Amino acid sequence: MTVFTVIQAGLLVGGGVFIAMLLNAWRKNRTQEAQTKIIPIGFIGGFANFCDTLGVGSFAIKTAGYKQFKLVDDKLLPGTLNCQAVMATVAQSLIFLTAVDVDATTLVSMVLAACLGATVGARLVSGWDRQLIRLVMCVALLVVASLMLAGQLELFPLGGLALGLSGWKLGVAIVGNFLFGALMTVGIGLYAPCMTMVYLLGMHPLAAFPIMMCSCAFLSFFSAGSFIRLNRINSRAALIVAITGPIGVVIAAYLVKSLDLQLLAWLVIGVVLYTSLTMYRSWASERVEPQPAEVLS
Numbered sequence: 001m002t003v004f005t006v007i008q009a010g011l012l013v014g015g016g017v018f019i020a021m022l023l024n025a026w027r028k029n030r031t032q033e034a035q036t037k038i039i040p041i042g043f044i045g046g047f048a049n050f051c052d053t054l055g056v057g058s059f060a061i062k063t064a065g066y067k068q069f070k071l072v073d074d075k076l077l078p079g080t081l082n083c084q085a086v087m088a089t090v091a092q093s094l095i096f097l098t099a100v101d102v103d104a105t106t107l108v109s110m111v112l113a114a115c116l117g118a119t120v121g122a123r124l125v126s127g128w129d130r131q132l133i134r135l136v137m138c139v140a141l142l143v144v145a146s147l148m149l150a151g152q153l154e155l156f157p158l159g160g161l162a163l164g165l166s167g168w169k170l171g172v173a174i175v176g177n178f179l180f181g182a183l184m185t186v187g188i189g190l191y192a193p194c195m196t197m198v199y200l201l202g203m204h205p206l207a208a209f210p211i212m213m214c215s216c217a218f219l220s221f222f223s224a225g226s227f228i229r230l231n232r233i234n235s236r237a238a239l240i241v242a243i244t245g246p247i248g249v250v251i252a253a254y255l256v257k258s259l260d261l262q263l264l265a266w267l268v269i270g271v272v273l274y275t276s277l278t279m280y281r282s283w284a285s286e287r288v289e290p291q292p293a294e295v296l297s
Contacts (some may be wrong), residue, residue: 026235033236045241050248079227083238088245089217096210103164114215117181138279160202192275
């Protein structure tokens with residue numbers, strides 16, 4: 001039995017347990033959730049997870065759509081978003097585990113680091129000022145995108161074709177993913193920072209996809225389970241996106257896998273720039289009018 005088989009089995013078992021918990025929650029709450037508009041929620045969720053598979057992240061898109069059309073109660077939004085992420089990230093992970101021959105040691109080390117960061121590291125970063133983190137990440141991602149753009153324009157060498165890391169580079173990657181996992185607790189998504197770090201360490205841009213997706217899939221089992229136990233979700237909204245989300249994932253996954261290295265590198269640059277702009281907008285909006293904390297994927 002290979003490491004990848006174990007990971008795939010863990011994803012399937014975790015996904016099965018989650019679905020059972022979600023269906024049980026839906027049976028308990030279906031009367032009060034009967035007015036939930038599943039068609040627009042399903043379309044928004046499917047599109048958001050299409051974008052998520054490209055590395056853009058889905059939570060910001062869903063939040064904007066749900067708030068614009070008043071589809072999900074604000075107090076249930078964080079839990080609903082976490083639950084909607086589970087099956088989509090499981091689908092992403094299963095697809096990219098078989099599509100990308102990433103080094104097993106690198107993959108497992110970084111996934112475990114992210115999970116550890118989200119549990120242990122959360123205590124460290126939970127007291128940090130989220131606004132300052134957003135501003136720092138905005139500037140850092142903008143600088144990194146500039147470096148990546150310079151590399152694409154052959155102003156200096158950047159990026160690579162490696163599918164694994166070793167030595168000090170693996171150490172940096174483990175520490176980085178630990179920090180990114182911890183930062184998810186204060187609303188900073190893991191996808192773009194992880195993608196950026198992997199690229200800067202000389203790995204193939206496609207190698208970031210199974211790493212960041214498996215990291216978030218395993219994290220989402222615990223976060224979604226907690227929200228379900230607390231009954232802080234709209235289970236009807238979560239259930240419909242558990243169906244439409246993976247559909248969006250499948251469509252986007254085959255688009256990503258068909259891109260050559262140059263186009264994929266440009267996609268990464270676009271994702272990083274978009275995330276930098278999103279960080280700035282979040283910082284600027286809360287600077288004017290503080291709003292409840294949200295967790296982004």
